[in-house]
Amino acid sequence: MAISRETIEKKSLGYTLLKPYVNRVTKIFFRTTSYNYENVPTDEILIYAINHQNALMDALAIISTAKTQPVFLARADIFKKKAIAKILTFFKILPIYRIRDGKESLGNNSAIFHKTIDVLKNKNGLVILPEGTHGGLRMLKTLKKGISRIAFEAEESNDFKLNIKIIPVGLDWSNYQNFRSKLFVYYGEPINVSDYYEEYKKNPPRAMNLLRERLSVELKKYMINIENEEYYDMFNHIRYIYLPEMIKKLGFKDKKQPNQLFAEQNIIKNLNDYVTENPVEAEELNKNTIRYSELLNKLNLRNWVLQKGKFNVLSLIGQTLLLVLFFPLYFVGGLVNYLPYKTPVWASKKIQDPQFVSSVKVVISLLIFPIYYIIITVASTFFIESFWVHLAIPVLMPFAGLFAFHYYIEAKKMFARIRFKLKTLLQNKDLIELKDLYKTIVQKMESIS
Secondary structure (H helix, E strand, O other): OOOOOOOOOOOOHHHHHHHHHHHHHHHHHEEEEEEOHHHOOOOOOEEEEEOOOOOOHHHHHHHOOOOOOOEEEEEHHHHOOHHHHHHHHHOOEEEEOOHHHOHHHHHHHHHHHHHHHHHHHOOOOEEEOOOOOOOOOOOOOOOOOHHHHHHHHHHHOOOOOOOOEEEEEEEEEOOOOOOOEEEEEEEOOOEEHHHHHHHHHHOHHHHHHHHHHHHHHHHHHHOOOOOOOOOHHHHHHHHHHOHHHHHHHOOOOOOOOOHHHHHHHHHHHHHHHHHHHOHHHHHHHHHHHHHHHHHHHHOOOOHHHHHHOOOOHHHHHHHHHHHHHOHHHHHHHHHHHHHHHHHHHHHHOOOOOHHHHHHHHHHHHHHHHHHHHHHHHHHHOOOOOOHHHHHHHHHHHHHHHHHHHHHHHHHHHHHHHHHHHHHHHOOOHHHHHHHHHHHHHHHHHHHHO
C-alpha cells in the first residue's frame, strides 16, 4: 500500500523493503547502540517521547532501532516543498502547525490530532518530540503541552480504554555532524497515562501539566542534561576529561553504553552540587577548564591523549610501520569513494542550521552511494570481462571506503601521539601547562566525587 497522510498508520510494503537499507546507512553514519528496547511493551498502544537535538536524525534514530513502523509528528514548516513533503510522508511523518506557521494554519492540527488516534490504535507507535524544537545543547528544554493533549484526547475519545503508555527515549550524540560519531538510544520505562485519568476528569489542564512534568523528570534519566547555563561549557568539557576516572569509581569495566551515560550523569550531578555550594571555587575551576580547552586546541590534541599520558617509542614505530604497510589500501579505498563521500559534505556547507547538517548528509548519502556504485559497476563491464569482478565491485567498494576512513582517523591519532611524545621530550611549555591543568581538574573532581 502506498503511503499517504490518510493511510499513514497502515503498514507499507515500500517502507518495509526500504527500512533495512535506511537503517544500515544510518548505523554506518552514526555508530548506533540501543538499550532496553527489549523491555518496551510493543504489543500495547505507545507514544514515544524523545529529546530533540539533531533535527531529522532524531527520527532516524528511532526508525533504525525500533522494529515497528512508527509515525512521527514534526514541525510543519519542513513540509512546505511538495517533493520533501512526499518524502517525509513516505517516512511516516505528520506535520504539526505552530503559531509561527500562521494562525490560519492552526486549524489543520485538528485533522492531525484525529489521525494520531488511528495511529495509536494501530499499535505501531506514535513518536513525538515534546520539546517542540531542536537545539544543539545537551539539555532538555521545556516540554510543550501537545503530547499531553494528544494522549488525553485519544483516551477521552475512546472512553479511557486505550491504556496508552508513554515511553521516554533519550538520545545521546557524541557529535551531531561527524561521520562515524556515536549515537546512544536509551528506551526508558513506560509512563502509564492511566495514572492521571481521575485528575483529568476533574481538571484537564492540571492533569496535562502533571503528566508533562512527570515526562520531563523521566526523560532526564535517559539523556545528558546540563541545566547549568552559566557553566555549561565547563560541565560539557569535564564530563569528557574525568570520564575514565568516573568509570573506574563506579566499578564499570569499560566505557560501553550505558556505562558511559551513567558515568557522565554522575559527573554532571557532582558538578551541580559543587557549583551551588562553592561559587568562588567553581569560578576557579571554570577558568582552569577554559584555559585547558584553549591549550588543547592550540596544540591540536584531544582529551584521550592526556588520559593515556605515556606512549612507548617502540610501539609508536610499530604502529607507524603498519600505517605505511596499509597505505596502498587506504589510497585505493579513499580514491574510489572520494566523490560520493565528499558530495554530501559539499552540499551540507550551504545549510544555515548546523543541526540539519547530518540530516542532509545522510539523506544525500542514501541516494548518491548506490547510484555511484551502480555507475562504476556498469562502467567496469566495458573494460573487464570477469563476472565475478563485476559482482565484487559494489560489494567491496563500501568496505574499502570504511577502511579508508578509519585508516585516516588512526593516522590522525598516530600523528597526535607522535606530536605529544616530541613535545614532551622537548619540554614544550604549553604542554607542561596543559598537563598540570589536566591533573588539577582531575584532582578537583576526585575531591568532589
